[in-house]
Amino acid sequence: MFDGIERRVVSLWFPRLASDRALRLNPIDGPFALTLKENNANRIYCLNAAAEAQGLHKGMTYSDARAFCPDLRSHVAHPPEDQRFLQGLRRWATRYCPWVGLEGEDGLVLDITGSTHLFGGEGAMLAQMRNRLARAGMTVRIGLGDTRGAAWALARHGEGIAPAGAMLDAIGSLPVAALRLGAETSVALQRLGIRKVRELAATPRAPLTRRFGPAALMRLDQALGDQPEEISPQAEPPHYGVRLTLPEPIGLIGDVMAGIQGLLGQLCPKLQAQEVGARRLCVTLGRVDRDSQQVELRLARPLHDPHRILPLFERGLKDLDAGFGIERLRLEATVVEPLPARQINHVSAGRKDKLDDLISRLGTRVGLENIQRFLPADSHIPERSFIISPAAYSEPVRHWCPARPRPVVLFAPEPIAGRTPHPPQRFRWRRMALTTGRAIGPERICPEWWLEDEAWRSGLRDYWRVETQEGRRLWLFFTPQAPGWFVQGEFA
CATH class of the missing domain: 3.30.1490.100 (DNA polymerase, Y-family, little finger domain)
Known part of the structure; x- marks a missing residue:
């Protein structure tokens, strides 16, 4: 009761929420499905009516679906985007009543008590909902009853409007799964010969409670209105x-x-x-x-x-x-x-705050994306051992130690004279005559075969750290498959 008015609840179920959203963005004629990888297999996540008419169903593997329907067109599913879209539908539904909440991942629940007269009655309100959603390309099933459980059951197993005060008559012929029971409980009840809601309501309660616990009868009482069940509207996001x-x-x-x-x-x-x-x-x-x-x-x-x-x-x-x-x-x-509260050190926090403020000040002049830092990457290839990331959207790595010493300056390989596997005693590099004083190596680095890299198509490389008598500390490598020496970096 709400000030003498019978409570009325609407349940909106969108059985093809994900596929309808995808087809709104990119309309496709014919069978269409969204796939999602589960347990190392691509499975059907959601599909349209044309795909269901071909015998496809949710959960089947994509390879089986293509065997049944060679003309099937598909895209990868994006569940987070589907949930954002459902939030948009929730905001749209507030035009009918202020109490709108989410019902699982593909439904809405509305408490329309006291607002139906604004739309010409319950039937006219539901017809307007259905027409507006159909124009938007959405498939919807609608149920209306005195309770949340009855509306849910009608939306998913029957559709229609339950007369006020007659919930058992409205949902009595529906299967017991319409009471929001678990799959195991529903199967166990059917094995006992209890297949309809009316049959469950007529069964003695004590044996059912001993066997299935209080959950099954609680769902029945909630659907019939013998136990209250609240509808919590989704809170609006804070506005800053x-x-x-x-x-x-x-x-x-x-x-x-x-x-x-x-x-x-x-x-x-x-x-x-x-x-x-x-x-x-x-x-x-x-x-x-x-x-x-x-x-x-x-x-x-x-x-x-x-x-x-x-x-x-x-x-x-x-x-x-x-x-x-x-x-x-x-x-x-x-x-x-x-930005949760955290325990900080007054010295380190002050230094970090000053650096962040400096980046913000420079970013107002040249753009935050143009202030960048080097970060280590998981690769033994020198050119791939680092990435460049905007400083405003990354954190520095303070305790990174490479397995082998790496030069401070890295550049494209520059050839020098020499064809023997050992570093040349004398060589010219950048118009300088250099003499090898000490050489440490070799460190053999093989190409990453799973990546296409033009610079490494020639094969493996043997790297050496060479200290010259003139004071230069260079990083040289030798290519055994095509004998030759190159300089690629310089140590500090």
């Missing part, structure tokens, strides 16, 4: 935006910075409460002439400290055109990342 309306227009950069300082004082506590930090901030400056300007700040690390964020806005405000004055300020954290 604040605004300020000024009593008088301003035009000085100092006044704008003071306004941003006040907005940061409101925004940063919200970020701290959610244990997130801002990676991108946007300030919108509304002018008196109804025009507006935006200043965007991208940070090297997530932050929620107003004292560190405020000075970083100065450069972006230098080119500010206030016009006849600024009367509105709006600050929004457009990109946030988790």
Whole structure:
């Protein structure tokens, strides 16, 4: 009961959620399926009606599906994208009622109590839902009842509207699996001859409880309304935006910075409460002439400290055109990342904070992507033993020790004279005459056969560390399959 009104619940089930989403982006005529790798085998994850008509079903291997249906077209499934799409459907469903929650990975549940009259009754509301979803290319099955369990059962095993107060009559003819029971429990009940919900309701409760526990009868009572079951609406994601309306227009950069300082004082506590930090901030400056300007700040690390964020806005405000004055300020954290509380050392934390702030300041001038650092990579090939990554989106590796010494400077191989397997005693390199003083090696490095690399098609290499009498410490290699010597690096 809700203030004397019978509670009414709608269940929306999208049996082809993933394939419908994929076909909305790239329409395909004929059999279509999404595949997902499970236990080292590609299996059907979701398929359209044309593929089901060919005898295909969810869970079968992709090779078997192609044998049954040679014309089958497929794409790789992306479950995270499907869940984001389901969240979009949830937001759309709030047009019918404010209480909308997720029902598993492919359904929604709505508490429409007291809102059906706004759409001309229950039948008209469900018809509007179905028509709108059909125009969007979505396959949906809808059930409506007094309880969440009854609506779920109707959506997945019958469809339709259950009259108020008659849940057993509406779902009594449905299989026991409609009560949201586990597969093992449903099979065990069927082996006992209990195949319908009505038969389960008529069976003595004590023997069922001793054999199956209280879960089976609890689901039955929830579906019939004898036990309450709440519907928790999905919480809206927090919005990290604040605004300020000024009593008088301003035009000085100092006044704008003071306004941003006040907005940061409101925004940063919200970020701290959610244990997130801002990676991108946007300030919108509304002018008196109804025009507006935006200043965007991208940070090297997530932050929620107003004292560190405020000075970083100065450069972006230098080119500010206030016009006849600024009367509105709006600050929004457009990109946030988790920033949980952590135990820090005051010395190391201070140094790291200064480096992050420096990267942020330089990033406002040249772009964060242009400030890069070298990181080690898992490869014994010299050219592949490192990667270049943006410093703002990576962490330095402080305790990395290669198995063998590597030169500080690495360049493309440069040939020198010599064809014997031992390093030449005298050779010329970059117009310099050098004499070998000490040579350490060889270190044989073989190509990575699983990669196509033009530079290593000639085969293996024998590397030597050569210290010359002139003071140069070079990294040389010899190619046995095509005798020749090359210089590829220099040690410090």
